Amino acid sequence: MSYEAYKNNQLGFTTRQLHAGYNPAEHYRSKAVPIYQTAAFELGDFERCIRLFDYSEEGHSYVRFSNPTNTVLERRLASLEGGIEAIALGSGMAAISNTFLNIAKSGDEIVAVNTLYGGSRTLLNNILPDYGIVGRFVDDENDIESYRKVITEKTKAIYIESLGNPGMNIIDIEAVANLAHEHGIPLIVDNTFATPYLLRPFEYGADIVCYSATKYLAGHGTTIVGAVVEKGGFNWLNGKFPQFEKFYDEYKDTIGKDILDKTMFTKRLRIRYLTDLGAHLSPTSAFYLLQGIETLSLRMREHAANAQKVAEFLEGHPKVLSVAYPGLKSNKYHELAKKYFPKGPGAIMSIRLKGGIEAARKVLEEVKVFDYMVNVGDAKSLIVHSATSTHFGQSKEEREKAGVYDDTLRLSIGIEEAEDLIADLKHALDSIDE
Numbered sequence: 001m002s003y004e005a006y007k008n009n010q011l012g013f014t015t016r017q018l019h020a021g022y023n024p025a026e027h028y029r030s031k032a033v034p035i036y037q038t039a040a041f042e043l044g045d046f047e048r049c050i051r052l053f054d055y056s057e058e059g060h061s062y063v064r065f066s067n068p069t070n071t072v073l074e075r076r077l078a079s080l081e082g083g084i085e086a087i088a089l090g091s092g093m094a095a096i097s098n099t100f101l102n103i104a105k106s107g108d109e110i111v112a113v114n115t116l117y118g119g120s121r122t123l124l125n126n127i128l129p130d131y132g133i134v135g136r137f138v139d140d141e142n143d144i145e146s147y148r149k150v151i152t153e154k155t156k157a158i159y160i161e162s163l164g165n166p167g168m169n170i171i172d173i174e175a176v177a178n179l180a181h182e183h184g185i186p187l188i189v190d191n192t193f194a195t196p197y198l199l200r201p202f203e204y205g206a207d208i209v210c211y212s213a214t215k216y217l218a219g220h221g222t223t224i225v226g227a228v229v230e231k232g233g234f235n236w237l238n239g240k241f242p243q244f245e246k247f248y249d250e251y252k253d254t255i256g257k258d259i260l261d262k263t264m265f266t267k268r269l270r271i272r273y274l275t276d277l278g279a280h281l282s283p284t285s286a287f288y289l290l291q292g293i294e295t296l297s298l299r300m301r302e303h304a305a306n307a308q309k310v311a312e313f314l315e316g317h318p319k320v321l322s323v324a325y326p327g328l329k330s331n332k333y334h335e336l337a338k339k340y341f342p343k344g345p346g347a348i349m350s351i352r353l354k355g356g357i358e359a360a361r362k363v364l365e366e367v368k369v370f371d372y373m374v375n376v377g378d379a380k381s382l383i384v385h386s387a388t389s390t391h392f393g394q395s396k397e398e399r400e401k402a403g404v405y406d407d408t409l410r411l412s413i414g415i416e417e418a419e420d421l422i423a424d425l426k427h428a429l430d431s432i433d434e
């Protein structure tokens with residue numbers, strides 16, 4: 001009898017979320033993934049130390065670079081995503097900022113959509129420009145000509161989200177990936193709201209996927225974690241990325257050309273940025289993530305089924321002006337949802353209320369099952385007023401472009417009984433003054 005499920009990527013998603021990337025025989029046959037709570041590892045002998053530091057041998061020296069608990073998480077994520085390699089970092093923003101720094105240097109540009117997560121937008125708009133990396137935003141994320149207009153010789157990537165926040169907009173990933181490849185640049189997708197269970201952007205041509213694993217992957221609102229997954233196969237030596245050419249020359253003889261050809265993005269991210277900017281993920285947090293991922297598919301099914309029921313209820317309520325959820329037939333992204341989200345377009349939605357900001361305040365005061373929180377992707381249901389929280393400080397014009405009005409509430413639908421969630425929202429909405 002030989003346990004082999006850990007290395008069989010042909011197994012189904014739910015089987016892999018329990019087994020992929022962890023071989024107990026290498027860890028005293030501990031069935032749970034051990035937490036290697038140490039700051040460093042013994043180097044062994046003189047020659048081995050050199051091999052670890054020139055990366056000709058896989059292994060661990062200092063935990064900021066890598067450690068065995070995080071390695072299991074990284075292998076599991078790569079398997080679930082259908083990618084070649086993954087890297088775990090201390091937060092979603094660490095994953096995204098390190099990705100931007102890896103792809104672009106001073107003088108370069110990144111093309112992105114307007115509907116980005118607030119932190120990602122701030123990076124591209126306010127932080128990275130001070131270091132010479134500039135974000136260029138497309139006018140209409142569903143019009144491919146809009147992307148063409150802002151792509152220049154300096155553009156090094158297109159960056160989108162698979163489900164926008166909070167408008168739940170869906171982008172035609174395949175079309176944008178084709179456009180990126182026409183220009184010799186990669187498509188990077190923040191797939192946080194979807195998770196690899198509902199959507200795997202690599203299947204539609206994306207090259208890099210970023211996660212705030214804090215949300216559904218962790219699943220229980222306990223841990224801040226980020227991840228980057230590489231599909232493998234993008235040609236980083238096509239003349240547009242001198243930093244990768246330099247890296248390739250430096251490491252081709254030790255890491256090996258074959259490996260670098262497939263994993264250049266994550267290798268450089270680890271060796272250059274994780275190592276020296278230090279956005280390390282603690283092995284204990286990696287363990288919590290692995291626990292969460294064990295039930296990912298089960299939770300996502302419940303999340304999506306509940307979200308559909310709640311959205312249908314909200315659409316019929318007289319105090320609700322509109323519901324943004326692509327699972328609704330009336331939603332402008334419904335056709336794209338059918339193509340990209342056959343298992344359901346996630347469980348986050350935003351609604352607009354007829355009674356303006358005062359109605360939004362009343363709903364927040366009256367809900368008793370939903371929690372008033374800025375987080376999303378918890379097993380518990382959460383609600384927030386975006387304009388005064390996640391999108392605080394943005395101009396009215398800027399936030400309305402992202403679908404955030406004074407009367408907008410964002411809901412993250414949990415896995416409670418749908419009937420209880422609907423009753424809670426009904427009570428809160430019914431109590432809005434006429």
Ligand SMILES: *Cc1c(COP(=O)(O)O)cnc(C)c1O
Pocket residue numbers: 091092093094117119161165190192193211212213214215224225226376
């Ligand atoms: C939360 C979130 C982030 C940031 O992740 P952290 O783990 O909080 O750093 C990035 N993108 C999206 C879509 C998010 O929801």
